Amino acid sequence: MAVVPRLYGTVRPPCSPRSASHRRGSTLTTFRDLGILTETAEALEAVGITSPFPIQEMTLPVALSGSDVIGQAKTGTGKTLGFGLPLLERVTVPADVEAGRARPDQLTDAPQALVVVPTRELCQQVTNDLQTAGKVRNVRVLAIYGGRAYEPQVEALKKGVDIIVGTPGRLLDLAGQKKLNLGHVRALVLDEADEMLDLGFLPDVERIMSMLPAKRQTMLFSATMPGAVIGLARRYMSQPTHIRATSPDGEGQTVANITQHIFRAHSMDKPELVSRILQADGRGLSMIFCRTKRTAADIAEQLATRGFASGAVHGDLGQGAREQALRAFRNGKVDVLVCTDVAARGIDVDDVTHVINYQSPEDEKTYLHRIGRTGRAGKSGTAITLVDWDDIPRWKLINKALDLPFDEPEETYSTSAHLYELLGIPTGTKGVLPRAERTRAGLGAEAVEDLGETGGRGRKASVPAPAVKEERAPRTPRQRRR
Structure with missing residues (x-):
C-alpha cells in the first residue's frame, strides 16, 4: 500500500530526535523498529502481532513525536493500533517509574488519555485492544458507555484509571456529575x-x-472525511499531519480482497436464499445486515428455526443481550450474527468470511462499513448484497x-443455478441445515451478564413470589327477578 502524507498549514510539525530516525519508509518491518516501548512490543508479540500495517507504519513515527494526526484508511486496515500505541506511550504508570523513564510525582489516578467512539460495540473493541497492548506495563483502561449501571464505572474511576474509552453521552453524564476529571488528559483520540x-x-x-486542557495531542481517525469533520479538525487541532493510506491496486474505495x-x-x-448461502463451501463466521430492528430479530429467529446457530444485535435488545450475542459470536458458539447498522463499526472478529446485506444499505458509506467486517487485516472475504426491486434506485x-x-444486478432466486455456481453452494442444498452439521453450541450456551442496565430493557426477569390464597366469606347467590 502506498501512503500519502499531507500537511494542513504551512509549517511541518517539529520532529523529536526519537522520531526523526524512524523515517525510513519500507525498511520498517516490526513494531520494535518503530521505536515503541519494549514492554508494549512484548505484549503485542505475546498475541502474535509483530509487523505493522501501512497506516500504523506511517502514523506511529509522527504520533510518537507528539504531533496532531489525521489518519484516514479503509475499514479493517488497523487504525486502532495506529492511535492506540502512541496513547499507551503518552501515559505514565508505575512501571515507567521502576524503569527510570518517569518520576514518581508524574503519577496520577486521573485519566491521562481519552478515546471518544460513536458506538458501544466499538468502545468494547478499542478497550480490548488497548488492554492487550498495555498488559505488560499494567496500563489501566476503562470502557465507559451507556446501557450499563453507573456505579461500577464510578467505582473504577475512584480507584484510578490511565486511559478512558467512551461514548459521548455517558462521558458527558459522568463529567457533569463531577465523577470524571478530564483536566489531566494529555492525548485525545476521535475514532470514526x-x-x-x-x-x-x-x-x-x-x-x-x-x-480538556488546551495543551494536548489530538488524533482523529476515520475511514471517510466529510467536510464537517475536516472543519472540526481545523478548529481543534494544531497543524495536523494528514496520513492517507491507499492501495496500489487502484483508487477504489472498497478493499480489493473482498x-x-x-x-x-x-x-x-430472501430467507430461503440466505439459508442456502450459509451452506456455501468454506463459509465461516458470517454477518447479516438489516435496515430495521424488526427485520433483524425476525431473520435471526427464522435462521434458528432452520437449524443455524444465530444471534442478533440491534437497538431493541438490552446491553446484556447484545454483549451475549457478540461473545457467543467471538467464541464460535454462534456462527451467524444478524444485526442492524449499530454493529457495522466496532465489531472486529477474526475469520468473518461472509457478509450478507439482507436489505440494501442507505448509502455508500454504510455499504463500505458493512462489507468491511470481512476481508480484514489482509484476509479475503465475500460480500453479498440482496437488492429488492424497490431498492434498485x-x-x-x-x-x-x-x-x-453492478449497475444492473442479476435477478436471482434461491433455485438459480448461477447462485450455486458463484458462491460454491453444493448442488441439492435445501433451506434447512442438515442435523449432522448442527455442531455449534448456540446462543443459549453463552450466559447473559447482569449489567445493572438503565432503562429497564434487558434486565433479568424477577421470579414472582408464590401466590397466597386468602380465605373469603361465601358469596350470597344472586337473586334475579324474572
Missing part, C-alpha cells in the same frame, strides 16, 4: 469521526473537547458513488 457526525454526536464531542456479489432478489424468497446511487460494475 464521520460516524459521530452521522449520529449527531459532534455537538457533544465539542463539549467534551472544551473540558469478492462482491450483487443480486436482485424478491423479499419473500438506491443501489444505483451507491454503485455510481463507489464506481462499481
